[in-house]
Amino acid sequence: MKLTFSAAAALLAAGLLGLTGCGAGDNTATAPEPESVAPAPPTPSVPQTPLAPEPQGGAELKVADSDLGEIVVDSRGMTVYYFTKDVKDSGKSNCTGECIAAWPPVLTESDNPKVEGITATIGTITTPEGRKQITIDGMPIYYWVKDKAPGDTTGQGVNDVWYVVAPDGEMVRK
Template structure:
């Protein structure tokens, strides 16, 4: 049996073109969820809050080289942004900042936590989602943290710092 590779290549190319069309979304009239100059690399930490198994903690405590820190449900380190204002009800990380530092989101008004003793709450994002706060400060993930326990965002630009379980900023 002789395999016709050129025919298979045409079929494969047509399929990919069809899939590419689906990826554009076709949402005329709605803004993209995030605006970024360059697409952020996909990491396990950027999963939607609905991908967290029901009943599991959205925030928990983990050991790190910086001591005990707060991590998300997938073990990814969370950070404070020092340009945010405590209890302001908003994030000051926008545009290119939010592309590199996505907010830690939840679908609940009362995110479930394990070991976190700081006051946990939420604030609305401009897109109408709920960003988790600790002690009145929004928390973020760092797209360059690629594995649970990474803390490569610590002290980036002297404005991002990991969060201790009691909500203190670890500098």
């Protein structure tokens, strides 16, 4: 296969763009295929949970003080959120597609995630990809990709549907 200089440059630019990683995107951008090659069928994209819990014997979820009061965070101090469009005890998440790219689920390997200081009921649901997403009082919980450091709560109130979680399982609407 012979590539022209402009086609090679376009492929290189697309590859470099993909390596930079758009923080709020779903990282599924692909380089254009040369005309003589049929495109591969799309593969489902499973967003990677930023700073997924790695408890190493510690709690997967715990309580932290914030400007919103005491809230639930993961083992690294990253804030977790409720989505008001989820239905309590439904066993599923209503955050799908582009929503999951911006609001990745808080995942676990355990059926009984270890927690510290949380009085609400902790459980799990199974994601469409077969992974375990943590729930608090029957509501799935999520990260916000724009929270970059422990204690960030920049997802609070986004679109009037995303709210941090209190240790008793209440949605913090401050």
